[in-house]
Amino acid sequence: MNAVATARAAYDCIVIGGGHNGLACAAYLARAGRSVLVLEAADRLGGAALTREFAPGFRVSAGAHLLHQMPARLIEELALEKHGLRWAAQSLPTAALAPDGAALLLSGSGPESIEGPVDREDTEGYARFMALMQRFAAVMNPMLEAVPPRLGTERWADRLSLMRLGWRIRRLGRRDMRELLRIAGMNVYDLLKEHFRSPLLQGALGFDAVLGTNFGPRAPGTVMTLLYRLAAQHGAGARALALPAGGLGAVADALAGAARAAGAEIRLTAPVARVTVAADRACGVTLQSGESIAARAVVSSADPQTSFLGLVGSEHLDTAFVRRVHHLRTRGLAAKLHLALDGLPKFSGLPAAAHGARLLIAPSLDYVEHAYNHSKYGAHSAAPALEITMPTLSDPGLAPTGKHVLSAIVQYAPYELTGGWAGQHEAFAQQLIDQLERHAPGLRSLVRERELLTPPDMEREFRISGGHWHHVDLALDQFYAVRPVPGATQHRTPLPGFYLCGAGCHPGGGVMGIAGRNAARQIIAGEPAQ
Amino acid sequence: MSDSAGTAPHYTRPLLPTPFHERARALSQVDSFVPWAGYTTVDVFTNAGQEYFAIRNACSVYDLTPMVKYRIAGPDAGRYLNRLVTRDLRKLRVNRVSYCVWCNDAGNIIDDGTVFRLGETEYRLCTAERQLDWLLDSAIGFDVQLSEVTEEIAALALQGPTSCAVLKKLGVTGIERLKPFEFSCFDATGMRLMISRTGFTGDLGYELWADPRQANQLWDALMTAGRSRGIRAIGSRALNMARIEAGFLMPNIDFVSAEGTVRVGTSRSPLELGLGWLVDFDKGHFTGRRALQEQMRQGLQRQLIGLDIAGNKPAANALLYADRKGQREIGSVTSAMWSPTCKRNIALAMVDAPHFAMGTTMWAEVYLSRELVWERRMCKAQVVDKPFFAPERRRVTPPGDF
Numbered sequence: 001m002n003a004v005a006t007a008r009a010a011y012d013c014i015v016i017g018g019g020h021n022g023l024a025c026a027a028y029l030a031r032a033g034r035s036v037l038v039l040e041a042a043d044r045l046g047g048a049a050l051t052r053e054f055a056p057g058f059r060v061s062a063g064a065h066l067l068h069q070m071p072a073r074l075i076e077e078l079a080l081e082k083h084g085l086r087w088a089a090q091s092l093p094t095a096a097l098a099p100d101g102a103a104l105l106l107s108g109s110g111p112e113s114i115e116g117p118v119d120r121e122d123t124e125g126y127a128r129f130m131a132l133m134q135r136f137a138a139v140m141n142p143m144l145e146a147v148p149p150r151l152g153t154e155r156w157a158d159r160l161s162l163m164r165l166g167w168r169i170r171r172l173g174r175r176d177m178r179e180l181l182r183i184a185g186m187n188v189y190d191l192l193k194e195h196f197r198s199p200l201l202q203g204a205l206g207f208d209a210v211l212g213t214n215f216g217p218r219a220p221g222t223v224m225t226l227l228y229r230l231a232a233q234h235g236a237g238a239r240a241l242a243l244p245a246g247g248l249g250a251v252a253d254a255l256a257g258a259a260r261a262a263g264a265e266i267r268l269t270a271p272v273a274r275v276t277v278a279a280d281r282a283c284g285v286t287l288q289s290g291e292s293i294a295a296r297a298v299v300s301s302a303d304p305q306t307s308f309l310g311l312v313g314s315e316h317l318d319t320a321f322v323r324r325v326h327h328l329r330t331r332g333l334a335a336k337l338h339l340a341l342d343g344l345p346k347f348s349g350l351p352a353a354a355h356g357a358r359l360l361i362a363p364s365l366d367y368v369e370h371a372y373n374h375s376k377y378g379a380h381s382a383a384p385a386l387e388i389t390m391p392t393l394s395d396p397g398l399a400p401t402g403k404h405v406l407s408a409i410v411q412y413a414p415y416e417l418t419g420g421w422a423g424q425h426e427a428f429a430q431q432l433i434d435q436l437e438r439h440a441p442g443l444r445s446l447v448r449e450r451e452l453l454t455p456p457d458m459e460r461e462f463r464i465s466g467g468h469w470h471h472v473d474l475a476l477d478q479f480y481a482v483r484p485v486p487g488a489t490q491h492r493t494p495l496p497g498f499y500l501c502g503a504g505c506h507p508g509g510g511v512m513g514i515a516g517r518n519a520a521r522q523i524i525a526g527e528p529a530q
Numbered sequence: 531m532s533d534s535a536g537t538a539p540h541y542t543r544p545l546l547p548t549p550f551h552e553r554a555r556a557l558s559q560v561d562s563f564v565p566w567a568g569y570t571t572v573d574v575f576t577n578a579g580q581e582y583f584a585i586r587n588a589c590s591v592y593d594l595t596p597m598v599k600y601r602i603a604g605p606d607a608g609r610y611l612n613r614l615v616t617r618d619l620r621k622l623r624v625n626r627v628s629y630c631v632w633c634n635d636a637g638n639i640i641d642d643g644t645v646f647r648l649g650e651t652e653y654r655l656c657t658a659e660r661q662l663d664w665l666l667d668s669a670i671g672f673d674v675q676l677s678e679v680t681e682e683i684a685a686l687a688l689q690g691p692t693s694c695a696v697l698k699k700l701g702v703t704g705i706e707r708l709k710p711f712e713f714s715c716f717d718a719t720g721m722r723l724m725i726s727r728t729g730f731t732g733d734l735g736y737e738l739w740a741d742p743r744q745a746n747q748l749w750d751a752l753m754t755a756g757r758s759r760g761i762r763a764i765g766s767r768a769l770n771m772a773r774i775e776a777g778f779l780m781p782n783i784d785f786v787s788a789e790g791t792v793r794v795g796t797s798r799s800p801l802e803l804g805l806g807w808l809v810d811f812d813k814g815h816f817t818g819r820r821a822l823q824e825q826m827r828q829g830l831q832r833q834l835i836g837l838d839i840a841g842n843k844p845a846a847n848a849l850l851y852a853d854r855k856g857q858r859e860i861g862s863v864t865s866a867m868w869s870p871t872c873k874r875n876i877a878l879a880m881v882d883a884p885h886f887a888m889g890t891t892m893w894a895e896v897y898l899s900r901e902l903v904w905e906r907r908m909c910k911a912q913v914v915d916k917p918f919f920a921p922e923r924r925r926v927t928p929p930g931d932f
Contacts, residue, residue, distance in 0.1 A: 280815065314671030315613045318635035318817040323667040487635075494820060 010294040011037045011265075012530055013523060014285055015301065016272050016311065017502065019047020019462075022301035023255035024516030025501040025523075027078050030262035032524045037293065038264060039285065041271035041463055044249075045256050047301070048462045048469060049511050051249030055340035055449035057400045061248035062336065062453070063462060064469065065389050065407045066092070066358065068241045069232035069510040070251070071145060074517055075239070083257030086245035088395035094241075095350055095357040096204035097439055102349045104200045105357070108241050118198040129195050133230050136180050139168045140231035144507040147490050147518045148481040185476065188222040189365050199364035207362035207385050211411065212509070214333050214473045216372030217365050221476045228474065232512060241358060243391050247398060248511065255513070275300075275311045275498060282312070282498035297527045299491075299499040299519055303464050303471035304484040305330055307500060308493070310465075316495055324485040328504075329473040330466035332455035333375055335413035337386075337432050339406040340399070340449040344390070345440040356393035361386040361439065371412055378418035380428055383435065384410045403448075408432070415455035415467055425452060471504035480506055491519040492526065499523055545570040548595040549684040549745030557763050564766060567660065567680075569596040572765040579870070581768035585731050586871050588760025589690040591752060592769055594737065598660050599683055603652040604674035611645060611653055614668050616800055616822070618813035622647050627711045627728050631800050631808055632664075633818030637825055638788035638797035639805075640664060641781060644728060646713060654679070658781045664789060668817065684742040688752065689735030689772070691923055691932035692759035697725070697736060699755040705736070706928035719751050730769060732776025734923045734932075759932075774865045775872065777836060777916030779803060784834065784864040784878055798880075799825055803834045804916070832861065833886035836916040837877040839894050840909045842868050845877050848894040852885060854908050856895055860885045863894065869918055876918045877911070888913050 015026045018040030026036045044050060048063030075081065091108035096116075098104070104116035112130035114123050143165055149158035169177055183191055188209040192202040206217035209226035216222075233240040244250040256266060275298050276284040284294035300307040304325055308314075314322045347355065362368050362385040371381035392404040399405050410432060417424060429452040437444045455467030464471055472484045481489060484504040491499050501519030503509030546569050548554075554572050562574040571593060575581060584590040602611060612619045615630035622628050624647050631642040643657035655665075665676055688696065697705040701718040702725065708714060713726030721744050729735035740748050753761060773780065781787055788797040799822060800809050809822060839845050845866040852858040861881035869876050877894070885892055890913045898905045923930055 277815075280820070309671055315609060316815045318820070319614075319664065319668040320635045320817075322670050326667075326670050 011035045013297045014295040015299050017301035018045040019301050020049040020513050021502050021516035023259050024513035025520045026264040027259035028520030030264040036264040038266040039270040040268050043269045046249050046252030049248040049252050051247030054338045054451040058340040059398045060338045060405050060407050064248050064511045069512045071235040072237045074513050078258040080254040083254040085254035088245040089243040090239050092241040093357045095354050096200045096360045122196050122198045137230040137234040141234045144231050148506045151481050183223045186223045187218050187220050189217040203362040203364040204360050206365045207368050216369045218369050277316050281496045297497045299501045301502040304504040305465045321487045330468050331415040332468035333412045335410040336453040337408040338451040339447050341404040341446040342448050343446050344404050345443040347440045359388040375412035375414040380413045421454045470509035474508050491522040549742040550593045553749045567596040574765045574767050575763050578767040581764035582771045584762035585690050585772045589692040589696050589756050590764040592687040592764050594685045594687050598657045599680045600655040601677050601679045606672040607651050607674050610672040610674045613816050616809040618810040634788045637799045637818035637821030640788050684740045684745045686738045689729045689731040693735050694929040696756040696759050709927045731772040734929050774867050775869050775919035832882050834880050835886045835913045837879050837911045838914045839875040839911040843896050845894040845896045848896050851893045854893050872918050
């Protein structure tokens with residue numbers, strides 16, 4: 001088998017993993033004229049950006065369920081709309097559900113406006129606050145879309161990159177710059193308490209800061225995670241908070257289309273067992289089937305622990321580097337609930353027209369912080385915070401006529417649950433339905449089927465060690481110039497010919513595709529064409 | 531050691547006695563003990579000079595129990611060690627010993643030590659410093675078990691020209707067939723001993739590894755067997771003289787462990803320490819390999835070399851200059867002594883490029899105290915080959931009957 005494999009023409013680059021970042025990377029590489037092979041372990045593409053059936057006739061975006069951070073530039077560069085990407089909804093508004101009484105409606109785009117039970121001070125304050133945050137987001141956005149500099153080098157490119165960031169911050173003007181520096185390392189709880197009085201508004205903004213992180217709103221660094229989210233949305237422009245027609249899987253399909261059109265080859269059900277190393281260089285992969293495929297470079301969209309400790313192996317890496325990878329915080333804290341519904345539930349306090357919005361159950365900062373507290377000690381939240389979408393309202397094709405799909409991100413559900421998930425999975429799903437029933441009386445009777453994905457379930461399905469959608473937790477010490485670890489920033493790794501292009505790289509997860517795009521650029525710069 | 535520690539709280543006895551402490555204490559005439567890796571050990575029994583001559587002219591016994599020992603076992607033990615150290619250990623056969631160094635990611639030395647291959651999947655690593663953390667971090671991704679076994683093994687170094695004869699007298703049958711860097715297990719006078727032909731003196735010699743409960747018995751038997759061959763217990767000071775002559779490096783004297791340095795530029799790579807012969811770039815990956823290759827490409831900025839210095843005053847800690855006036859500083863001495871055997875004033879020194887080339891002359895700034903009246907002398911020094919003393923007898927098998 002090996003002899004046959006080595007006789008085959010080698011590829012310029014093998015991309016491990018057919019998630020959105022792997023596909024984006026492959027598309028950019030192929031467009032640059034490189035011969036590319038994408039190897040996907042599953043029998044379908046997309047990784048955690050996929051649409052799949054979870055009940056007969058019902059389909060859902062089983063991983064990420066909203067597209068809110070993919071830069072408009074990437075969509076245009078790869079002509080994803082030409083490759084079939086359509087929009088079921090764009091600029092979704094957000095509705096913060098109240099335990100009793102009216103919901104708060106936050107506009108999805110344009111001038112930041114607010115509707116609902118808040119006083120004038122908060123209404124005006126919200127516009128002011130969001131304008132300030134948008135100015136900061138505009139400073140941060142180029143930082144998210146570019147390859148971060150390495151620290152402590154003598155290279156001019158690195159120095160220049162840091163100087164540009166400094167210059168952008170300086171150009172904010174004295175008042176804004178001071179404010180940015182004051183709040184950058186702060187916790188979002190205190191910041192929101194400074195600005196607003198409405199617990200509902202505070203809860204909604206605070207939840208956005210910790211969505212997909214291992215933090216509660218009182219954790220230092222959560223202002224940064226909020227700015228990160230806003231900065232990414234800034235790049236997405238009007239498409240922030242969009243529902244692609246056909247679910248997130250449509251994004252993966254369009255990316256695959258772009259990659260194939262540029263000449264990339266894609267193989268499904270081809271799990272990689274290890275990266276082949278010879279003469280201190282990655283020179284191909286060996287599949288779990290035993291087949292070997294040679295390539296001049298290998299790029300992995302798998303998480304850093306899987307990539308380094310699993311696929312490359314510590315014997316090809318230095319001790320302290322392995323230690324850093326080993327100690328990455330990669331445990332997911334978000335679960336996913338999917339409900340197949342016989343009819344449309346009615347959320348109390350929410351206008352009928354707003355049911356297609358992004359719904360939040362995070363009625364106050366303390367509610368979110370309490371929800372987080374449990375997870376610190378290995379329990380799931382007694383009253384979790386939820387981000388809910390009902391995609392069938394804008395994309396009816398996902399369910400049989402008249403039926404609906406509800407998809408919710410549930411925080412917090414720790415990867416390592418005391419006693420294990422096996423015995424608590426069922427009860428937690430039941431608890432979530434009870435919680436939804438309180439907000440939408442009658443919902444329980446509409447539930448035809450349900451699916452709950454805990455972080456261990458996501459680890460299995462998406463092959464992400466820890467089941468974290470950012471692969472590596474987004475925190476100041478695992479961010480930007482040190483993400484995922486020193487020695488593997490800028491998509492390069494200590495092993496020549498081996499690159500990273502997944503969410504574990506800067507700028508992280510959230511279906512952006514930037515990591516894939518930037519990795520391709522680094523490979524094109526670092527690996528001369530054949 | 532739990533016996534000697536007793537039930538008293540540990541902090542009342544910050545230093546542990548070794549299994550040979552009782553015997554050492556009885557022989558100590560000047561009461562000169564020093565701490566070593568958590569144990570109290572003898573620096574000088576009577577007179578360092580006399581003890582030194584036992585190493586070179588007869589036979590010396592040195593308690594090296596405090597040497598830190600790790601047991602490394604498991605299916606991946608060989609692969610693990612090969613990735614840890616810079617040398618190719620794939621070639622190390624069972625019952626053989628290899629002198630190795632290991633580096634951090636930047637290619638700077640953490641420590642040196644010896645690896646004993648005890649079996650197909652079992653090794654012992656002897657090191658100067660404790661570093662279980664580094665060894666455990668290195669084990670991520672390998673199926674190995676690691677444990678420190680320092681307290682489970684009592685060890686004596688028996689070094690000097692008559693050492694083989696003493697072991698024969700002790701009843702260690704077949705000891706004369708043991709080759710350098712080989713070890714074997716022997717039964718002698720009712721004891722089970724592991725004996726390796728290794729040492730830190732650059733001379734004919736052995737290291738004896740025994741059950742701590744038999745420490746006194748071993749000590750007494752050796753002293754009795756060696757009486758007619760000039761056996762003598764020695765302390766660390768005499769050993770340090772012998773190791774400088776042999777050109778061996780002492781951690782924290784000739785280099786500082788890379789994981790222990792805090793200042794930039796104070797760590798040393800094996801290439802800089804003149805241990806390039808221990809670095810095998812062809813054996814596959816090891817920690818620090820890429821950094822060392824880069825250092826090879828860029829060329830060395832400094833190197834540890836041997837110096838022959840004019841006069842007979844040890845140039846301890848002397849600064850080195852390219853010119854006699856002392857205006858262009860180029861390095862410093864790390865270890866220095868008057869070598870009684872070579873009759874030369876020798877030193878190990880770290881010298882900047884390009885002054886480390888063989889034969890280069892330089893000037894050592896030596897300070898002398900004549901009854902507390904200090905004099906500064908610029909002594910001419912020349913880069914010479916190491917080791918300074920390397921008698922043929924250290925290698926000959928069977929060893930001569932001295």
